[in-house]
Amino acid sequence: MPKRSKPEEVEKKDGDFDDESFTEDFETGKTENVGEETSESVLPKIDAAASVGKSVDLEDIPGVGKKIAEKLAEVGYTDLMTIAVTSPVELATIAEIGEGQARKIINSVREMLQIGFESADKIMERKLAAIKIKTGVESLDKLLGGGVETQAITEAYGQFASGKSQLGFQLAVNVQLPKEQGGLGKNCLFIDTENTFAPSRIVSVAKARGMDPDQVLKNIFVARAFNSEHQIFLVEKAAELIEEKNIGLIIIDSLTSHFRADYVGRGELAGRQQKLNKHLHALQRLADGHNLAVYITNQVMARPDMLFGDPTAPVGGHILAHLSTYRMYLRKGKAGTRVCRLMDAANLPETEAIFKITEDGLKDAEK
Ligand SMILES: Nc1ncnc2c1ncn2[C@@H]1O[C@H](COP(=O)(O)OP(=O)(O)OP(=O)(O)O)[C@@H](O)[C@H]1O
Numbered sequence: 040m041p042k043r044s045k046p047e048e049v050e051k052k053d054g055d056f057d058d059e060s061f062t063e064d065f066e067t068g069k070t071e072n073v074g075e076e077t078s079e080s081v082l083p084k085i086d087a088a089a090s091v092g093k094s095v096d097l098e099d100i101p102g103v104g105k106k107i108a109e110k111l112a113e114v115g116y117t118d119l120m121t122i123a124v125t126s127p128v129e130l131a132t133i134a135e136i137g138e139g140q141a142r143k144i145i146n147s148v149r150e151m152l153q154i155g156f157e158s159a160d161k162i163m164e165r166k167l168a169a170i171k172i173k174t175g176v177e178s179l180d181k182l183l184g185g186g187v188e189t190q191a192i193t194e195a196y197g198q199f200a201s202g203k204s205q206l207g208f209q210l211a212v213n214v215q216l217p218k219e220q221g222g223l224g225k226n227c228l229f230i231d232t233e234n235t236f237a238p239s240r241i242v243s244v245a246k247a248r249g250m251d252p253d254q255v256l257k258n259i260f261v262a263r264a265f266n267s268e269h270q271i272f273l274v275e276k277a278a279e280l281i282e283e284k285n286i287g288l289i290i291i292d293s294l295t296s297h298f299r300a301d302y303v304g305r306g307e308l309a310g311r312q313q314k315l316n317k318h319l320h321a322l323q324r325l326a327d328g329h330n331l332a333v334y335i336t337n338q339v340m341a342r343p344d345m346l347f348g349d350p351t352a353p354v355g356g357h358i359l360a361h362l363s364t365y366r367m368y369l370r371k372g373k374a375g376t377r378v379c380r381l382m383d384a385a386n387l388p389e390t391e392a393i394f395k396i397t398e399d400g401l402k403d404a405e406k
């Protein structure tokens with residue numbers, strides 16, 4: 040348990056909490072200011088979904104002075120949602136303040152954020168705002184119900200050379216097309232974990248679409264992730280870039296390779312899954328908060344125990360299966376084709392699409 044810091048360590052400013060003027064209802068977690076006015080009435084209300092990843096001036100939060108703000112910023116706690124979901128113990132440790140004060144700060148932020156239950160029509164409304172990036176392969180678009188959807192995580196898993204990265208490159212180009220042509224008219228953030236990002240493929244695909252390849256390359260923001268922690272960090276940092284660079288698609292190629300390498304052995308499985316779970320939630324929050332699409336690739340591992348059928352299974356286990364909205368299984372087909380099967384999608388039938396990889400990108404295979 041972190042020690043409560045001495046009063047002189049906590050810098051106060053106007054609007055800071057005065058410890059004595061608060062009572063706390065631990066049942067509801069609500070903080071009530073018994074002073075002249077309630078904090079609720081003066082706090083600005085901010086839409087929770089829209090606040091995700093947006094850095095704010097932390098000193099605007101009641102109870103947060105310059106020193107605390109600096110400590111929070113040091114660890115990247117610069118948006119309201121991050122603070123709202125932090126535990127008092129964690130916040131107290133980071134900001135070197137008492138747990139009571141940490142709880143008050145969290146409660147203020149929660150009051151500022153309009154979180155709560157949503158009526159189903161609101162959810163419907165948001166879902167209707169979801170748009171799709173066309174893959175450029177008709178049969179694949181059909182399979183996906185129109186293309187790669189915003190507010191969702193689309194995963195492609197399969198063996199080496201099955202086309203996972205190629206589809207990523209193609210989407211990185213297509214997202215830049217105007218809406219009438221199946222794009223979002225937005226840019227791409229590409230997290231490359233295997234050092235396989237191929238600008239030459241982007242150029243070919245862009246040229247085939249009559250786009251200016253130099254401009255298309257400029258609109259793809261590539262970050263190399265060196266290990267799983269770095270990958271997590273890049274996603275946490277992505278929020279700022281998303282607004283600044285008008286990002287409509289985030290690609291992680293591959294999502295799982297670092298996690299696989301960094302957490303070896305059975306004993307580390309739980310830790311790995313926990314990190315992966317958090318990482319995927321962060322991605323989903325970005326997808327929801329910015330109405331953008333997320334495309335991730337994933338390897339398969341051999342399953343020698345399986346005698347019949349396809350002896351391969353995606354890495355990542357149940358967590359990935361659960362958190363990917365759309366799962367595509369890619370495999371090599373006859374005569375150099377690739378076959379895509381959509382796995383366990385809630386609202387789409389499990390069918391197959393057949394395509395080929397050409398110099399100009401992915402195309403429908405001739406019937
Ligand atoms: N210019 C091109 N013209 C035609 N086919 C190409 C071209 N570039 C790549 N390919 C095809 O794409 C395949 C590689 O696909 P991709 O890189 O998407 O594999 P992957 O599924 O990402 O594999 P890995 O698991 O190794 O990352 C190559 O084997 C080749 O068949």
Ligand SMILES: [Mg+2]
Pocket residue numbers: 203204205235292
């Ligand atoms: Mg690849």
